[in-house]
Amino acid sequence: MFYRETGQFKTNYADDMAVFPILQDRLGIALILAVAFVLIPLTGSNFLLSSVMIPFLVFSLASIGLNILTGYTGLISLGTGAFMGVGAYACYKLTTLFPEVNIVVWIVASGFFSSLVGVLFGLPSLRIKGFYLAVATLAAQFFLQWCFTRIPWLYNYNTSGAIEVGQRTLFGIDVTGPKASLEARYMVLLTLVTVLTWVASNLMHGRIGRSFMAVRDMDIAAELMGIDLLKTKLLAFAVSSFYAGVAGAAMMFLWYGGGEANDAFNINQSFLILFMVIIGGLGSMIGSFFGAAFISMLPTMLKFGLPALGIPLAGATAEHLTYILVGALIIFFLIVEPHGLARLWQIGKQKLRMWPFPY
Amino acid sequence: MDILFKVLIDPFLQMGAMPDLFVQTIWDGFVTGVLYALIALGFVLIFKASGVFNFAQGIMVVFAGLTLVGLYEMGLPAPLAVLVTLGVMFVLAVAIERVVLRPLVNQPDIILFMATFGITYFLIGLGELIFGGNPKQMITDQLFLPRGAIEVKMLGGFVQFQKIDIAAAVIAVVMIVALAVFFQKTRIGRALRAVADSHKAALSVGISLNQIWVIVWFTAGIVALVTGIMWGARSDVSFGLQVIALKALPVLILGGFTSVPGAIVGGLIIGIGEKLGEFYWGPLVGGGIESWLAYCIALGFLLFRPQGLFGDKIIERI
Numbered sequence: 001m002f003y004r005e006t007g008q009f010k011t012n013y014a015d016d017m018a019v020f021p022i023l024q025d026r027l028g029i030a031l032i033l034a035v036a037f038v039l040i041p042l043t044g045s046n047f048l049l050s051s052v053m054i055p056f057l058v059f060s061l062a063s064i065g066l067n068i069l070t071g072y073t074g075l076i077s078l079g080t081g082a083f084m085g086v087g088a089y090a091c092y093k094l095t096t097l098f099p100e101v102n103i104v105v106w107i108v109a110s111g112f113f114s115s116l117v118g119v120l121f122g123l124p125s126l127r128i129k130g131f132y133l134a135v136a137t138l139a140a141q142f143f144l145q146w147c148f149t150r151i152p153w154l155y156n157y158n159t160s161g162a163i164e165v166g167q168r169t170l171f172g173i174d175v176t177g178p179k180a181s182l183e184a185r186y187m188v189l190l191t192l193v194t195v196l197t198w199v200a201s202n203l204m205h206g207r208i209g210r211s212f213m214a215v216r217d218m219d220i221a222a223e224l225m226g227i228d229l230l231k232t233k234l235l236a237f238a239v240s241s242f243y244a245g246v247a248g249a250a251m252m253f254l255w256y257g258g259g260e261a262n263d264a265f266n267i268n269q270s271f272l273i274l275f276m277v278i279i280g281g282l283g284s285m286i287g288s289f290f291g292a293a294f295i296s297m298l299p300t301m302l303k304f305g306l307p308a309l310g311i312p313l314a315g316a317t318a319e320h321l322t323y324i325l326v327g328a329l330i331i332f333f334l335i336v337e338p339h340g341l342a343r344l345w346q347i348g349k350q351k352l353r354m355w356p357f358p359y
Numbered sequence: 360m361d362i363l364f365k366v367l368i369d370p371f372l373q374m375g376a377m378p379d380l381f382v383q384t385i386w387d388g389f390v391t392g393v394l395y396a397l398i399a400l401g402f403v404l405i406f407k408a409s410g411v412f413n414f415a416q417g418i419m420v421v422f423a424g425l426t427l428v429g430l431y432e433m434g435l436p437a438p439l440a441v442l443v444t445l446g447v448m449f450v451l452a453v454a455i456e457r458v459v460l461r462p463l464v465n466q467p468d469i470i471l472f473m474a475t476f477g478i479t480y481f482l483i484g485l486g487e488l489i490f491g492g493n494p495k496q497m498i499t500d501q502l503f504l505p506r507g508a509i510e511v512k513m514l515g516g517f518v519q520f521q522k523i524d525i526a527a528a529v530i531a532v533v534m535i536v537a538l539a540v541f542f543q544k545t546r547i548g549r550a551l552r553a554v555a556d557s558h559k560a561a562l563s564v565g566i567s568l569n570q571i572w573v574i575v576w577f578t579a580g581i582v583a584l585v586t587g588i589m590w591g592a593r594s595d596v597s598f599g600l601q602v603i604a605l606k607a608l609p610v611l612i613l614g615g616f617t618s619v620p621g622a623i624v625g626g627l628i629i630g631i632g633e634k635l636g637e638f639y640w641g642p643l644v645g646g647g648i649e650s651w652l653a654y655c656i657a658l659g660f661l662l663f664r665p666q667g668l669f670g671d672k673i674i675e676r677i
Contacts, residue, residue, distance in 0.1 A: 076469060124658060127665045131412050131468070135612045136661060138605070139654030146651055267605070271476065278473045323484025330477035335462040338470045 003352045019201060036190055041183045049182040051300055057189045058251045060292035063276040064200050064285065065243025070274070071283035072204060073236035074216030075125050075133060079140035080244050080273045085265030086114040086144060087245025088252040089154045092163045104188060107249040114245020115238040117144070122237030126230060129219075141267055148265065163252050185254045192250060196243065201285050203239065212236055213283070279333055281342025290341035298326060373639060383518050384638050385631055390524040392630020393531045394590055398607035399614065399622035400535070401582040406616045407555040408575040409460065411471045415478040417604020419580060422482045423448060424587025424596040429490035431498050440498075441584075448580030456572045483598060494597035527589040534585055535623065538578075547574060555617070609657035615667030624668065629653045 003024050010016045020026045040053060066080050090113035094106040121140035128136050148154060155163060203209055211232050214222035223229050248265065256264065272295060280291020302322050337344050398416060405413040426447050430440040459474050509520045542548040553561040554571050562568060587596070590603065610629050614621025633656070637649045660668065 070469075124662065128661050129665070131472070131616065132612050132661060132665065132667070135608045136654070136658050138608060139651060139658050142651035142654055146648065275473070275476065278469065282469075317488065320484045320488040323480050324488065325484075327477045327479065327481030327484060330480065331459055331474055334466075334470055334474050334477065335459075338463070338466050 003349070003355075005353075017205075019205060033194070036194075037187075041186055046182055049186050052297060054182075054186055054189060054255045055296045056293055057186075057193045058247055058255055059273065059276060059296045060289045061193050061196060061250065062244055062247035062273050063280065063288040063292045064197060065240045065247060066273050067277045067280075067283065067285070067288045068200065068204070068212070068243065069236050069240035070277055071281075071287075072209060072216060073212040073233065073240075074219075075122075075233065075236060076131065076274075077137045077237075077240070078134050078267070078270050078274065079121060079137040079144070081265045081267060081269035082141045082144035083114050083118055083241040083244035084248025084251065084269065085148055086117045086241070087111055087248035088163060088265070089148065090114065090245065091249035091253060093154065103253065104192070107192070107253060108246060110249040111242040111245040114248070115242045118237045118241025118244070119234050122234050122241075125233050125237065138267070141270055145266060189250055189254050192246065196246065197285065200239075200243070204285065208235065216283075275330065279330065279340055281340025284340065284342035286345065287340050287342030290345065294341065298329070379518050384634050386518065386520065386524075388631035388634030389627065390521075390527060390630070391634065392627040393528050394586060394593075394626075395607050395610045395630050396623045396626025397531055397534075397582060397586040397589070398604055399610040399626055400538075400619065401579040401586070402607065402611060403614075403616065403619055403622045404538075404575055404579050404582070408551055409554075409572050410468065410558075411460070411475060412468060412616075413579070414472060414475040415482065416579065416583065417607065418479045418482045418486075418598075419448075419451075419583040420587045420590065420604060421596065421598055422451075422486050422587075423580065423584035424591040425486050425490050425495065427584065427588065428495045428498060428591070428596050432495075437498055444584055445581065448584060449577050452573050452576035452580055455576055456569060460572055461569065487598065494595040495591075496595055521593075523589075523592050527593075530585060530589065534582065535619075538582075538619070541578075551575065606653055609653040612667055613657040613660050615669045618667070618669035621667055621669030625657075629656060632656045 003022075005022045005024075008021075008023055010021070015021070020029060040048070044053065062080060062084060065083075066077065069075050069077050087110045090110035091103075091106050094110060095101075095103055098106075117140075121137060124136050125133050152158075204212070211222070211227045214225065214227055215229065215232050215236075219229055222232075251264065276291035276295045277288065278291070279294055280289070281287025299322055302325060303318065333341075398420060401419070402413055402416045405411055405416070423444060427440055427444045430443055431437055435443060455478060459478060460471075463471055463474055509522060509525075510517045540548075542552060550561070550566045550571060551574070553564070553566055554568065558568065561571075590596075606629070607626075610622060610625040613628060614623070614625030633649055633653050636652045636656075640648070
């Protein structure tokens, strides 16, 4: 009734090709941004910020990255965790070498280092396809993880072998380190995610995104149409690892506040992000957010939700049940909607357009 | 120059200086390779018949081993426990076919791949819930598996052969031969090969795909049980083993997803290559290279043969 594009006439091409062609969509986005930027930091509890919103934002950045590679370009990667690690270590090295430069600059810049590494490990994608490539990217995962623990230069010869996050400020407010408030960290992260999502969305709607999708649909045909496979595939790896790298740096500096790489950037992390992309919807920006929200909040929901429903759980049993439930839910969602939550969202919107009339 | 010497010449001098140690390393690599090959074998069976990239094969190995030991601890005699475990694997195969494969038929490969992830998580949770998360001792004696080692004097030193390793190699060979006979000589085996060739053609001559999938997953379950017993006897039975299952993946890309001989040859190349690399070249970079060396070996091969050593030739058409 209220979600309908009737009467919204498009009088030029730019309007017609807009990312959000319907007024209600634009209002919705504005509302979401307003809530995220104003309402949540002002009224949200520490729990909401630290265990729901910040993980969600970090993971959505990472899954946008992987979605560009897997969803838009059709190259499966199981090395996302390691690329995130590259970002985190690059950021750590940069900020210890040049402490006077703003940390936010370094978080973004570390993405470029991750890009470089990503391009390097993306080279086999020219010869290898499908699951062979997926397994080949595992080489990146294990090799980089090995580097993180065996090359002391990366963690500045710490005795702990972990990343230590120092005190850094932005406009005079602490944003990293132990004294930084949750709100400050959240705001920095949210700004990063918003800007980078905007960039990614525009990239994917433009020439680059189209060439990615052509390669995904059939790379030989794309090549015949004049798309340079070498450049396109490597660019996809570069963009994807850039996002992963920024996500990794943000994870270490704005969420964890330091820690060891082998816990944070291991193979399970890579799989988890692949889950997010697939559950959310391959080749869909909003799907990345849905997937990240679903997977990152699921353990928390189960941990606090089940006891609230009157199912008492001991520590170990709860963990096992969580595994069983996560597994079952993954299968359930794949069966119900193999195209992911993004497709459900589309169906919902379509229903809403028709409502309350059936046709 | 020094570094070149250390990389290119010194390891070979070491091999020549102590040939007994070299043989020992090769043997260790061989046994590891056999076990990698077994995991890869279960995987290839499923991929050939249903086109599913079964990530859960590694966890099936652990789950089968854990069920066996868990049942024994509950008081079942060992032979009966083996039978019941086989029953459990059969039920698992039926359940997977019913609940996961059938509703997802005709979906893109990556969706099925993800579904096997779901199975992995589910089995981890279920296994730990029923049998507890602590590592368990494999019941080697009760299964009449030998213990101890044979020391053979050769090449100016002693080479140690663990009896369990010899048994593992023998059992692996027996199982591979049995599978080959099953595939080549029996009615079901022929149907399996037909399905592997073409789903549609197999359907059209009256082969039930659902039935074949159950059989294939059950066969993979049997392979998983044997692998689980062998791995378990070498270390212990715990979910830590699933990391080793990841090692079977380079074996697969090396041998090709669709080739049984490829899985075996690939397993041996990776197993031996990994042990030699770790032992002779590992110290140069601080050790621990076992975790990624296998992938790099496989990647090197892949750059020349993108479909693996024995995989079907990839033909692309517009």
